[in-house]
Amino acid sequence: MVAKGRLDGKMIVLDGPLDLPAGSRVVLQVEPEAVRPLPTSQSLLEWIEANAVEAPVLPADLSRQHDHYLYGTSKKSQA
Numbered sequence: 001m002v003a004k005g006r007l008d009g010k011m012i013v014l015d016g017p018l019d020l021p022a023g024s025r026v027v028l029q030v031e032p033e034a035v036r037p038l039p040t041s042q043s044l045l046e047w048i049e050a051n052a053v054e055a056p057v058l059p060a061d062l063s064r065q066h067d068h069y070l071y072g073t074s075k076k077s078q079a
Contacts, residue, residue, distance in 0.1 A: 004033065016070070 005014040012030070020026070042050075059069065067073045 017072075 001018070003014050003016075003018055005012050007013075012028075059065070061075075062069060065075050068075045
């Protein structure tokens with residue numbers, strides 16, 4: 001599991017909730033996030049295409065149901 005967040009000076013503040021029960025013990029490995037600036041000669045669409053990944057662990061409906069996977073909302077109907 002990868003969780004992202006930021007350091008506020010004293011504590012690590014996560015960008016979102018983790019799928020773990022409250023009180024779970026965890027081990028953290030902290031690494032600064034590598035920031036790759038978008039070259040000015042490349043459009044955002046070109047950057048997305050170049051950095052897109054296909055992974056068997058990602059759900060096939062991720063783009064249609066992103067709110068469900070990110071925030072735990074109910075899945076949208078398949079209309």
